[in-house]
Amino acid sequence: MTFSTTTRPFRLGTRPSPMALEQTGRFAGAFRARHPEAVLDVVEIVSEGDRHHGPLAEIGGKGAFTRRADRYLLDGRVDSTIACAKDVPGPHDRAPGITVGAVLPREDVRDVLVLPAGRPPTGLEDLPPGTRVGTSAPRRAALLKALHPHLVPVPIRGNADTRLNALDAGTLGADAMIAALAGLRRLRLADRASQILDPTVWLPAAGAGIVVVEHRTDDPATARLLTPLGHAPTRVLLDAERAALAALKGGCLTAASVHAAVDETTGLLTVHAIVLDPAGGAPLRAVTTGPATDPVAVGHGAGVRLLGDGAARLLAARA
Structure with a gap:
């Protein structure tokens, strides 16, 4: 089935969360x-993922936020779908x-610490021992264990606004939480950030801050x-980061970070890829550099290098 502007509307599928609708509205305007x-x-x-309130691993984890949209797309009920890149599985995990x-312009990749409303700003390093910090991402949980073992x-589950409301009401089951700065900005809630975490230390997710619009390959x-x-x-x-993650056969429930950057002077692409220990031990790191004209090869090389260094052991580990 193909789309024609002369015969019917163009149908864009999106999750109904406030954050998803905000990014959808911006793309719709463009x-x-x-x-x-x-x-x-x-x-x-x-x-x-919106319907299920338990751990994502109970419903297959990878693709929990995109599988239903994929079905709509492949069945021809929509012409395209829009989603955060970090929630989109790699080709090894989807139909x-x-x-x-x-691919829309990258936004801020940084994570932030959020405290209940009314609490004076503080950082992770200053939170009392035993403070419960909420997150749904294995990457963030592994970073907390490695960098702040006193926490x-x-x-936690739910959309960003739902989590914030629960945090403020004391019903989240956590004393603080980690969130994406880009997401808070979409909700016009960036002022809730108590601490913006240094991305060179607190490593971003592959595809962080990137929104993608997908369609059927036969359209x-x-x-x-x-x-x-x-x-x-x-x-x-994005192509470089997802290639590294694909080499690791990783997804949104993988305790890994991949971040790519292009040197505008040399035109070289550098990919930093890291697999974290879910128990908080030392991570494995790989860096590859190559031409920005071949991002898949550069990113894939980083993932392969990690596998050669024993990343499969950490990827299979559980905290």
Whole structure:
């Protein structure tokens, strides 16, 4: 099935969370400005991750926020879907037939510490021993154990606004929580950050701060609509980071970090890839550099190097 602006609306699938709807609204504005002849309909799709309130591992983990949207896309109920890149599984963990049509400009990759409303700002290092810090990401939990062993990571679930409300009400099951700064900014709640964490120490997730719009691989008409809306420099970074994660066969529930950057002077792409120990031990690190014209090869090399250094042992470990 292909899309034609002359026969029906263009259907864009998104999760109904406030954060997802904000990023969808921004993309919809750009789409309408670029394609004024098209009618765009936003289709809200409640994901399995939205419905399930327990650990994501109970429902397969990887793809919990995208599997239902994938079905809508492959069944032809929507023409494209929009999601945070860090929530999108690699090709080894999803049905074939879906490709990235547009990568939006990268936002801030940093994580932040959030305290209950009214608490004076402080940092992770100053929290009392035994403080429960909420997070749903194995990467963040492993970093807490490695960098701040006096703190206790606890699993939490829910959209960012729901978590914030529960934190303030004392019903989150945690005394503080870690959140993405980009997400708080989308919700206009960046002032809730008690501490912005240094990304050279507190390592970002692969695809952090990046939003992707996907479509069916057999739909060139939609590809032509989406391609002009993409940000090529961010696409290079995302391709490299996802290639490293794919080599590790990792996803959103992997305790790993991959971050790519391009030197504008030399044109060289550098990929930093790290696999963390879920128990808080020493991580494994790899750095690869190569031409930005071949980001997949550069990123894949970083992942392969980690595997050669024994990353499979840490990837299979449990805290």
